[in-house]
Amino acid sequence: MMTLPGQEKKEDAALEEPLAKQEFNLDSSQWYLNRELTWLEFNRRVLHEGQDERTPLLERIKFLAIVGSNLDEFFMKRIGGLKQQVGAGVRSLTVDGRSPGEQITECHDVVSELLDRQEELEAVLLDKLARQGIRIAAYQELDKEQRKEADRYFHDNIYPLLTPQGMDPAHPFPFISNLSINLLVVTRYEHDDHTFLNRIKVPTRVGIPRFIKIGSGHLYLRFEDLIANNLSIVFPGLLIESCALFRVTRNAITEQNAEKANDLLAVIETALRDRKFAEIVRLEIESSMNPSHRGMLAAELGIDENKDVFTVKGVIGKRDFFQLASLDLPELHHPPHQPLDHFRLLGDSRNIFHILREQGALLLQHPYESFDSTVQRFLREASQDPKVLAIKMTLYRTSADSDIIPCLLDAAKNGKQVAVVVELKARFDESANIRWAEHLEEAGVHVTYGVVGLKTHSKVIFVVRRDFDSLRRYAHIGTGNYHAGTARMYSDLGILTCDPIIGEDLTELFNYLTTGYAPDRHYQKLLPSPRVLKKALLEKIDREISNHTEKTPGRIQFKTNALEDKDITAALYRASMAGVKVDLLVRDTCRLRPGIPGLSENVRVISVVGRFLEHSRIYAFYNGGDEEYFIGSADIMKRNLEERVEVITPVEPPELRAELRRFLDVQLTDQRSAWEMQPDGSYVQRKGEDPVGSHEKFIRQAEKRLSDAQRLFKLKKKKIIKRKKGVLKK
Known part of the structure; x- marks a missing residue:
């Protein structure tokens, strides 16, 4: 059994004590795994998909890129936040007993190991690609004609974009933007030993790909390699002493608190500007870089050379392998999957509101079922239906190729009341959301930014329609964002319903979101956070404990991206100690340690990593045989339960509950993509017969x-x- 690096010093000592003597103090840090380390452990599982030879070759490249992208975000968000805590003198410990400084040190150890594995995999996959005729060549490996083509491309498309910057007393050290690829070039005159330092930013964000295609086949040249071999044009009359690549990562945690709702837009815009110049949390350098230049860069960038500098073999910025992963070579991908129309909408061209009213609620499973012909159809028809009077929705993330914004604009043009709650603080989507908000406001849409101090993370579309007999409320409530792109890559759930009580609850919810006031709001079916959801989950766990008998054994099954909240984790421990069976499908972060006799022997923690990103949330309780199922936007994290507006909805129609039952059973019995957590926090992949x-x-x-x-x-x-x-x- 493998122990999570850094985890052993906190937990293993407890397991050495005879379990019968332990009283299982659930306030003790020894029973809680670290959030950051378990998230890194998730990336170990993602990387394994790239190592697994059962995975098609270009899909393996995709997983290599995903880990690169994930680690970039980890440094920007998690390491950045921890460094801020260290800088602020925060000494309080996490629930697992670690200080911010300890977490940074232990995370760096795990990241270093992950990087070693990632680089080994990169070499293996590039060799396999070459055998398939897909090759990333060094400039020196090109023949004469290929070099001519590459040089022409440089002269026509790249050279005009380059801005070399000297570094000397007259030219101070330049600003280095986040995640930019840079060349540190050392030059000198032919008969002079004095050298000059120069920086060239590789202009990767101007439509030029990282891997430049040479010829008609699949031969590629790295962007920076082409620049490095044309430096004599950039520095005429100078000798090139050396050239090495580097890349910086900046802290993304730059939010400021707004005291007033109408200040929020300005605050977010300021935070975006601040992020551009935020503290550097990582420097990546090419292995060939001169040690003195490494030290100079670390000093100029204000980072610790021994802790914050990472030497990279292979490609710096491995997220750019997404370019190769998207090559149109079907034989090197999974068999193609085209999202299907929902089976209950087949051949039914009636207004979708008639279908929902007559047939009842629909459970949506993306990306297996089409986002366009369900969710976007719902909003599209609402925007055009003359009987629809009002449309309200929450918007956390969306995409330019989605019908969501055009439908809302059409609805406003068609005279409907349209209200949209735009979450401006959706990380890395702030700029896009500001543009969407301004665009919607210009069209007469009522735009609000939610409740001061809380992120609006819920996924809801609410429609009020004048039906033949009365006003009726229709809704979509989902687990995923209203984003056409991710709807094809993320595994999500949603429900379309005209349940009148859910409609009443959504009226209360949107009144809260658009005013910010929540006194005495009463919800009959929905479980929104921050006021209701956590309390309800704890009560339902306690109810399961109370109902548990040999004749009617209790059962709790949660599917979530993360289990981080200490109170819920402790409650699940109590359920296990009472004999309740607890199945947890947790994608990444999980504080709970399963399989400890007397404490969590009745708990299984399973992580599914495969073709699509697990993103759906399901909360199921056996409830003495009268099973309850809930789906929605919230993960079991303190921030989601206490600092965000989330919406969890019951799924009550028997046929839809049966669909969720089958969904959970398939994942819990997965023998190809499932990993089981061990008591020490490590994971073992299942090796069943079902491929x-x-x-x-x-x-x-x-x-x-x-x-x-x-x-x-x-x-x-x-x-x-x-x-x-x-x-x-x-």
């Missing part, structure tokens, strides 16, 4: 549901035709 992972099974299930519906639809059509023919004969 098909849950994501592929969900694709097959969606195909079968649609195929069965198509068969029924044809039979009904035949019966109608026969009936009509019979009538005509008579």
